[in-house]
Amino acid sequence: DAKTTQPNSMESNEEEPVHLPCNHSTISGTDYIHWYRQLPSQGPEYVIHGLTSNVNNRMASLAIAEDRKSSTLILHRATLRDAAVYYCILRDRKREKLTFGTGTRLTIIP
Amino acid sequence: DTGVSQDPRHKITKRGQNVTFRCDPISEHNRLYWYRQTLGQGPEFLTYFQNEAQLEKSRLLSDRFSAERPKGSFSTLEIQRTEQGDSAMYLCASSGDATNYEQYFGPGTRLTVT
Numbered sequence: 001d002a003k004t005t006q007p008n009s010m011e012s013n014e015e016e017p018v019h020l021p022c023n024h025s026t027i028s029g030t031d032y033i034h035w036y037r038q039l040p041s042q043g044p045e046y047v048i049h050g051l052t053s054n055v056n057n058r059m060a061s062l063a064i065a066e067d068r069k070s071s072t073l074i075l076h077r078a079t080l081r082d083a084a085v086y087y088c089i090l091r092d093r094k095r096e097k098l099t100f101g102t103g104t105r106l107t108i109i110p
Numbered sequence: 111d112t113g114v115s116q117d118p119r120h121k122i123t124k125r126g127q128n129v130t131f132r133c134d135p136i137s138e139h140n141r142l143y144w145y146r147q148t149l150g151q152g153p154e155f156l157t158y159f160q161n162e163a164q165l166e167k168s169r170l171l172s173d174r175f176s177a178e179r180p181k182g183s184f185s186t187l188e189i190q191r192t193e194q195g196d197s198a199m200y201l202c203a204s205s206g207d208a209t210n211y212e213q214y215f216g217p218g219t220r221l222t223v224t
Contacts, residue, residue: 034212043114043201043215044153087152096141096166098213100152 004088009105012078020073020104022088027068030093035062035073037084038103044087047073083108112136114216116202122222123192130188131219135204142185143213144177145201146170153201159185192223 005023012018024033034049048055048062050071055062061074075082087103115134123129135142140161145153156175158166161182171177174192179185189196199220203213 041217043203043218044213045215046212049212085152096143096158096160097155097168098143098145098153099155102150102152 004090004101006086006088006101006104008102009107011107011109013109014080015077018075018078018082018106020075020086020088020106021070022072023070024088024090025069027090028092031090032093033062033064033068033071034089034091034098035060035086036089036098036100037082037086039081039084044100047086049091078106078108080108080110082106114202114204114214116200116216116219118219119217120220120222122224125192125194125223127192128188128190129192129221130186131200131202131221133185133187133202133204133216135184135202136214137183138206139204139214140182140207141205141211142179143203143205144185144187145203145215147199147201147218148197156187189221192221194223197221197223 032049032051035047036044038044048060050062063072085103085105087100089098117132142159144156147153156168156171157177159179162179174190177187199218201218203215205211205213
């Protein structure tokens with residue numbers, strides 16, 4: 001499985017945008033980029049996914065580099081409830097499993 | 111309730127005992143997954159079912175582990191002769207009828223082996 005690299009931790013102020021980076025230089029043409037987050041004491045929660053084009057949904061935006069070797073999850077206005085571990089995952093379109101790394105622990109400062 | 115449920119939420123057992131966990135997926139989902147998560151790590155894939163068929167198993171799933179989904183609805187994960195290294199959070203997820211659909215996770219079963 002292709003690997004992703006994320007910072008171990010990040011901090012952001014409440015009500016400000018947050019940009020969470022992910023490097024995936026060995027991404028293949030059949031890999032989708034998925035983001036999940038895990039709030040304390042809960043199971044992971046789907047956030048967003050994309051292949052080549054930028055994507056938006058009610059939770060976040062996903063910006064994908066033109067060469068697809070990196071991506072950025074954007075939370076437009078962070079709230080305290082967004083404090084979680086965020087996982088960037090490459091998922092082969094023909095495979096079912098998700099391969100999680102250690103993710104980025106996001107702390108929101110009130 | 112429309113979410114994935116797991117039972118029990120916590121289990122403490124002594125080394126050598128057998129334990130069984132249950133997962134009830136979202137009702138219309140035909141795909142079901144088991145993951146294991148240890149402290150400070152991301153979840154690790156264990157196995158995957160499409161309806162009642164177990165289609166993929168990780169090398170992590172030793173012969174002491176067995177998972178079933180007899181009627182394509184709920185699933186059970188059994189661990190025989192538990193070891194201290196089995197202590198972890200066991201997560202179940204389900205998804206709809208297409209590859210790359212998002213997986214919906216349950217709250218997990220935390221196993222402590224003493």
